[in-house]
Amino acid sequence: MMRFARTGTKMAVLAAVGATALAACGGSSSSSSSGSSSGTTIPGGLGSIPAASGTVHATTITWAEGPGFAPNWILPINSSGSNSVFNAFTFQDLMWRPLYWTVNGVVPEVVPSESLAKEPVWSNGYKTATITMNSGWKWSNGTPVTAQNVLFTIEEIKAAIAESPANWSAYVPGYFPADVTSATTQGSDTLVLNLKAAVNPTWFTEDLLSSVNPMPTTWAKASVSGPTLDFTNPANATKIYNFLTAQNKAVTSYASNPLWQVVDGPYKLSAFNATTGAYTMVPNTGYGGPHVSPTSTFQAVPFTSDTAEFNAVKAGSIDVAYIPQTDVPQIPSVKASGYNVFGIPDFGMTFANYNFKDTTGHFDAIANQLYFRQVMSHLEDQQGYIKAFFDGAGGAAYGPVPAYPQSPFLPSNASTDPYPFSVSSAENLLKAHGWTVNAGGTDTCSKAGSSSSECGAGIPAGTPLSFNLIYSTTPAIIGEQMTDLASKAKQAGINITLSTSNFDYMISNYIDPAAPANVNKWAMMDFGGETDSTYPTTFGLFNTGGSGQIGDYSDPTADTLIQASISSSNPDAVKSEASYLTTSQPVMFEPNPDYVWAWKTSISGEPNSFASLTQYYAQPEFWYSTK
Known part of the structure; x- marks a missing residue:
């Protein structure tokens, strides 16, 4: 699983790296995870999930596809521009399983029973990984899923990034698969990877190998009727990749192209509307992973707006659907009409970015001051936002690792607010660092210099504390929070000029490396x-x-800790990284809204398969009708 840029609620859209709830404000944080006849309660969750019940009946289960999120990339080697959760998690992964399945309900962890391989055995100082395939997995043509399929996929990823690093969204230059010095199979079930340098084994497995979806070697050809090629030959691998991407671009033939019918996941694509994004998947009768039997057909139903989608929920015409943030207050009526409801934030972070390169008004120098970023955090009323703007459906988050969903990676300093909301605390910090505070007016730097009691390097005397902030209008909760932040900042003498934009424009035009x-x-x-x-x-x-x-x-200490997270064997390295960043505040971390889902009470299944909806996954192989 890699990182995805997302708007502030139900969307996770663009891969940002060759790599994201409380029943009331704090209301459910003391609950514990449990399974019982009444269902499963998850810490930080909104509502609970009923236990699986009733007799299994196969049916066609309809699932709501939000506006603008139709899949448009079927090849399970996602480019940076195609790496949306709607291509990967709810489309490709249903047909081609990743090597490691890394969501267990809402918990970010490897699930052995749903993974194609055992976790790697490491040797040679964490430079050699020996991967053994799990038995029982097979392709829909009857052949087993082997180590050769993993090797084939790695060779095709290498061919992809040789043409352009953007051709595989998980790629970071110099790292996997560029750091693989050799990859060899031993028998049919074992793959040995030798790396240039030591890696953190958890990072390599959960973030990189989990992004590898083994492909059938029947795809190893350069044309529809061409012979099978030796994919270990780089020239052949390039020809194969180019053939596969050409087939991938023929979106209208997704359901009819025999190439895409060889799968190892629980489903095969049977219908695809390239105009609307509607698609239907039928069960793969040879699926070797866990599932209910008989397995239901899965049908994605596209909607042109959240309003249209929620109207379908109110009409009872959709089986599984998200609840738009603006409709959270209507959850009681949704439940009364015959739906189960559960929500929790996705495992991720919501934030406002600082631009450390913006020289306007010396903002680059201002943003580089830790005390300023602390001031901004003190002006953010996270608990107030959850109550007023999220209708209680959200969770506070003070660093890169959120408190909810729970994970083993939360550092102790991120479990409570290190910079609690307080306008007076913000003012006192500014005064202590050489600013003359003009509450309701504009603060100015009165003590230039770089000592602990001065404004900081690069900030001349007389500099006003005034800058702009651009925010996306969708969802509305972003604007509500930023408007309140600007109001609170004004009380402390900080002038923030607000302006609006949209998600697509912002990530195309306001990311420094991409738009210098x-x-x-x-x-x-x-x-x-x-x-x-x-x-x-x-x-x-x-x-x-x-x-x-x-x-x-840019922070040398952060660089050291981040490097340790990916290269050392210390299991707590990433927690140390998160702890430092919680203190340093490289962005202004914000509360995470719940991603809320509803499903008809006549649809049942393994509770974790419904919980994972909140993490952008769909696992319909576990769902069934009780009627």
């Missing part, structure tokens, strides 16, 4: 946030020069 000509056009911006990888290192996002950098944050 625009570095002086924004001081802060809020397009939403990012999903976390299963192993939640911020490598690529917050390390200096990272491929997913947004505002060019």
